Amino acid sequence: MSQQSVLYDVPGPRQRRITLIASVLIAGALLAGAYFLIYLPLDEKGQFSMDLWGPLVDPGNEYFSQVWDRLGAGVKNTLTAAALAIVTSLIVGTLLGVLRIQLKELNRRRFTGFATPVAYLLRGLSMALSAITRVCVEIFRGLPVVLTIFFVARGLPEFGVSMDTLWYLVLGLTIYNSVVIGEILRSGMEGLPPGQREAAASIGLSATQTTMIVLLPQAFRIMLPALISQLVVVLKDTSLGFIISYEETLNIGKQIIGVLSNPIQVYVVIAVLFIVVNYSLSKLAHFVQHRLSRGRKTAGLPAQQPPPAALTAQSEGGGGVS
């Protein structure tokens, strides 16, 4: 049930008429689509048979258990790769984000406690380091994740490093996503009011303590929606494993199609699998976000941007795009 929009008034007779017509048209289109998907892919003789859907939906079919065993293995591989990639990119991304924040803080300092040449040296060093990290982030953020995975899988063997395809996939996903997560973290930290850092300094916390105790927990709360949609993106991107022939869901589906030649049916099933998993993940994200924002009111923290007055249904998460 979506929220009532303020763009329009309570439905009048005209609107009810439009609603009726639209419902009929849409129902017709959906029925036609279902007909198209189920009946149109006929077998060679031009006859509809369960041959094409059978291996996927009919337990009596000779391929049924094989197909679902393999698809299950594919789902397991997908989840394995996604879980590993999420863990590694969270770790690396947090380190990267904190590094960039700390370097920025360091750039502000004048190193007054040191002799003048040493101070200049330290300042130059921190500025160079932050420039280098910045360039690296821009490069890896600007490259397609497909290419990162492809480069890892093609490039590493050329330097004498060969691994299981799972690790190529995880490494490729980590390189891209840790950079993105680092940026999310950084923007979360920069979204915090400067008073937080000043207050922490005034009660004598060190820079590390300030980051760990004061800033990170708050930043985490701000960045959670963007973070979770990025994690959904990681899950979606594991399907790129087919490029380096990692045996994930989609690749297994391709193999099944190669044997049974029922592309539409298999892709529909795979799409449904992905949609169910990702949709429930984003619903979970909504729930967590809701809980956290409820906590925020009682914690008496500085007012966040209140969610913009809802003209329509609430928007879902951040702008995570794969």
Add this chain to the structure above:
Amino acid sequence: MSVIIDRFDVFAGGFWLTLQICVLAAIGALVLGAVVAVLRISPVPPLRAVGTAYVTVFRNMPLTVVMFFAAFALPALGSNADFLRIPVLDSVFTRLGTDLPYFRFALIALVLYTAAFVCEALRSGVNAVPAGQAEAARSLGMTFTQNLWHVVLPQSWKASVVPLGSVIIAMIKNSALVGFFGVVGDLSQTADQLTSAEGLAFVPVAIGVSIGYLIMTVPLGALLDRIERRQAVAAR
């Protein structure tokens, strides 16, 4: 590094093809996304349901699945995507009119997938307009369309430029996938071709191809940062 200079024409050709598919897909996705966004905020519940369903489906499905569907299931349904051979367009973008339909299939997949995100970007812009604006317009007796066209959309545009830009950047990066789906000659397929078939050293080829993508994504990202900063200043 001499590989990049020696085979400059190959890299440039790949860049040109990637640029073509990006421009076409961006136009298509903006149009379709705008339509879906209007559906999602429209007063007619079934249309709203359709818009929501579209966005839910395409946002939660990997682009890879959409591409596979376009490239292998459309032919099984007997479609050649001939409706995309638009007379004037296919003389500018020659690949649209070719007999091998993979360019058109890839285009369909990119447009369908990106439109969901474009819709969300536009809608987030609408959500950023204060409710009082729409209420005021309604109290003047404006209809839904007038309200949208004269009051809400012009204001929401400002808030949706930045998310729209990041959607387009993501789309440019996503377009790297088309090379693995039979579109011959784009940047990612060039990388594959030069390293596997011609056996060139990997690193220079990777650098050349990366430069191709970075030329498109980094300046656009910098531009977006600028716009964002300017808006932040203006908002104060």
